[in-house]
Amino acid sequence: xxxxxxxxxxxxxxxxxxxxxxxxxxxxxxxxxxxxxxxxxxxxxxxxxxxxxxxxxxxxxxxxxxxxxxxxxxxxxxxxxxxxxxxxxxxxxxxxxxxxxxxxxxxxxxxxxxxxxxxxxxxxxxxxxxxxxxxxxxxxxxxxxxxxxxxxxxxxxxxxxxxxxxxxxxxxxxxxxxxxxxxxxxxxxxxxxxxxxxxxxxxxxxxxxxxxxxxxxxxxxxxxxxxxxxxxx
Amino acid sequence: xxxxxxxxxxxxxxxxxxxxxxxxxxxxxxxxxxxxxxxxxxxxxxxxxxxxxxxxxxxxxxxxxxxxxxxxxxxxxxxxxxxxxxxxxxxxxxxxxxxxxxxxxxxxxxxxxxxxxxxxxxxxxxxxxxxxxxxxxxxxxxxxxxxxxxxxxxxxxxxxxxxxxxxxxxxxxxxxxxxxxxxxxxxxxxxxxxxxxxxxxxxxxxxxxxxxxxxxxxxxxxxxxxxxxxxxx
Numbered sequence: 001x002x003x004x005x006x007x008x009x010x011x012x013x014x015x016x017x018x019x020x021x022x023x024x025x026x027x028x029x030x031x032x033x034x035x036x037x038x039x040x041x042x043x044x045x046x047x048x049x050x051x052x053x054x055x056x057x058x059x060x061x062x063x064x065x066x067x068x069x070x071x072x073x074x075x076x077x078x079x080x081x082x083x084x085x086x087x088x089x090x091x092x093x094x095x096x097x098x099x100x101x102x103x104x105x106x107x108x109x110x111x112x113x114x115x116x117x118x119x120x121x122x123x124x125x126x127x128x129x130x131x132x133x134x135x136x137x138x139x140x141x142x143x144x145x146x147x148x149x150x151x152x153x154x155x156x157x158x159x160x161x162x163x164x165x166x167x168x169x170x171x172x173x174x175x176x177x178x179x180x181x182x183x184x185x186x187x188x189x190x191x192x193x194x195x196x197x198x199x200x201x202x203x204x205x206x207x208x209x210x211x212x213x214x215x216x217x218x219x220x221x222x223x224x225x226x227x228x229x230x231x232x233x
Numbered sequence: 234x235x236x237x238x239x240x241x242x243x244x245x246x247x248x249x250x251x252x253x254x255x256x257x258x259x260x261x262x263x264x265x266x267x268x269x270x271x272x273x274x275x276x277x278x279x280x281x282x283x284x285x286x287x288x289x290x291x292x293x294x295x296x297x298x299x300x301x302x303x304x305x306x307x308x309x310x311x312x313x314x315x316x317x318x319x320x321x322x323x324x325x326x327x328x329x330x331x332x333x334x335x336x337x338x339x340x341x342x343x344x345x346x347x348x349x350x351x352x353x354x355x356x357x358x359x360x361x362x363x364x365x366x367x368x369x370x371x372x373x374x375x376x377x378x379x380x381x382x383x384x385x386x387x388x389x390x391x392x393x394x395x396x397x398x399x400x401x402x403x404x405x406x407x408x409x410x411x412x413x414x415x416x417x418x419x420x421x422x423x424x425x426x427x428x429x430x431x432x433x434x435x436x437x438x439x440x441x442x443x444x445x446x447x448x449x450x451x452x453x454x455x456x457x458x459x460x461x462x463x464x465x466x
Contacts, residue, residue: 013256018396018424019325022249023256052285092252096366108346113337117365123396132350133329135368163251163356191251 003226004044006077006084007035008091010053014069016098016135017121024092028053030199031090034219035062041223046084048076048091070094070140081147086155086226089144090187096137103130148182155229157222158183163191167202174204185225187218236459237277239310239317240268241324243286247302249331249368250354257325261286263432264323267452268295274456279317281309281324303327303373314380319388319459322377323420329370336363381415388462390455391416396424400435407437418458420451 009031011024028049035045036056046063049055055064065080067073070093081087100119102110110116116136147156158181160174174186186204193200201218202209203225212218242264244257261282268278269289279296282288288297298313300306303326314320333352335343343349349369380389391414393407407419419437426433434451435442436458445451 016255019258019394020327021256021258023246023254025252025254094253099365104346113341131372132332133370135370137366137368139364161252 001227002042002044003086004046004084005038005226006046006048006080006087007031007038008048008073008077008087008089009035009055010050011092012050012068012070012073012094014094014097014140016101017123022094022096022098022137023052024094026053026092028055030215030218031088032056033215034088034090034222037216037219038223041227043223046080048073048080050091070097070143074141074143074146077143078146078150081150081154084151084154086157087147088157088222089147090159092161093143094140097140099136099138101133101135104132104134105130107134142181144177144181144183155226156181156183156185157226158186160186160188161191162188165190171202171204171209174202175206178204178206184229185222187222234460235275235277236318237279237316238271238459239279239281239313239320240264240271241281241306241310241320241322242268242288243283244325245283245301245303245306245327247327247330247373249334250356255327255329255331255370256285257327259286259325261288263448263451264321265289266448267321267323267455270449270452270456274460276456279313281306281313303330303376307374307376307379310376311379311383314383314387317384317387319390320380321390321455322380323392325394326376327373330373332369332371334366334368337365337367338363340367375414377410377414377416388459389414389416389418390459391419393419393421394424395421398423404435404437404442407435408439411437411439418455420455 010028011026013021013023015021032054035047038045039061044061048065048067051066067076100116101121102116144158158177160177162170170188170190174188177183177186187201188204189201198213199215201212203221212221243261244259246254246256248254265287268280271278272294277294281298281300284299298309300309333349334354335349377391391410393410395403403421403423407421410416410419420434421437422434431446432448434445436454445454
């Protein structure tokens with residue numbers, strides 16, 4: 001059965017000023033491969049990605065939408081989540097966004113540090129005279145936590161990337177995300193297991209973890225799981 | 234006369250941890266166009282750029298080298314500057330690099346803030362539990378200031394991008410850079426003058442400013458200036 005799949009890929013960027021940003025490393029490769037395989041299987045794909053990410057060639061049944069930061073991602077996803085049957089959320093989403101950049105002198109002269117969290121830089125390009133600077137960051141909204149509120153019927157595949165942790169910790173963090181965000185599955189992976197020709201990852205649900213060895217296998221695993229659920233559902 | 238030209242393009246990235254970085258917005262478009270026109274004119278081109286930047290198709294007389302951060306740029310440029318006749322340094326180079334990321338509580342509990350500048354994060358991926366975080370940054374080495382020390386005979390084209398300043402300020406800042414870095418020319422531009430189909434910029438030397446309206450014109454202007462200098466020299 002053909003499905004309408006929403007896929008995210010690439011990494012968001014949070015502007016520091018008009019020329020600098022904090023970005024998440026993410027080539028967009030995995031999301032591209034999932035999109036291409038989904039299209040081959042006859043599904044309709046909406047790919048939400050970034051300008052920098054690699055993308056599938058334009059083709060029938062594929063819509064590509066570009067976003068920049070977490071705010072634009074959230075705004076873009078809300079209506080789309082309501083009109084798709086599954087979200088495969090492989091995008092690396094920024095945890096923090098810049099609030100204010102100060103020199104060390106200003107920081108030292110400030111009694112109540114919280115007051116700096118309410119300040120805003122007025123320059124379009126922050127000056128680069130000081131030897132040191134201090135950038136205050138605040139947590140971004142957790143986009144994945146809204147998905148099931150927007151559409152309780154959607155099948156949600158979240159992604160979790162950790163760095164150099166034991167497998168047990170990876171699985172535990174994945175299950176926390178299932179619990180907190182109502183995700184159906186978390187694709188859990190560790191940066192140390194990702195190389196030129198391998199990409200070890202685990203599709204984790206409440207009770208099981210299924211391993212994949214490459215990006216192609218990850219894509220097959222996700223799509224097989226989705227199609228089986230559709231059959232049973 | 235054929236010359237050996239060293240061109241930089243794109244923007245450097247300074248890692249915060251293994252998955253996050255501070256990047257300079259830079260498509261690499263201008264450097265790509267300068268490289269393509271230089272190749273058409275029969276020059277040999279070494280293009281130092283980034284993975285994310287757009288690049289010319291691979292071709293005869295073109296060598297492409299990818300760098301990531303300011304340290305790798307400096308290390309890569311030193312030997313190349315010594316073996317090329319001109320450096321056209323259009324890369325957007327990071328002014329600051331991350332030193333240490335702390336939570337607000339740690340900052341509040343620290344009497345001597347400078348002590349945080351000596352700390353290092355030990356986690357590979359910095360935790361995202363705090364509502365706010367504080368990122369300490371230090372100034373990067375000014376790569377352009379080394380170029381004439383490495384090779385006094387090289388012709389150096391620096392680039393200066395400001396945001397929304399009067400033309401007089403743009404020219405003054407460009408001439409400061411000529412003074413400080415021994416640059417022969419600074420291509421000075423303002424983000425407000427860069428759009429889809431225009432890129433207003435000024436090639437500034439000690440006494441004159443010549444205006445260009447598009448990326449193509451900028452490339453012609455730089456290469457004409459270089460070839461004229463070569464004739465006279």
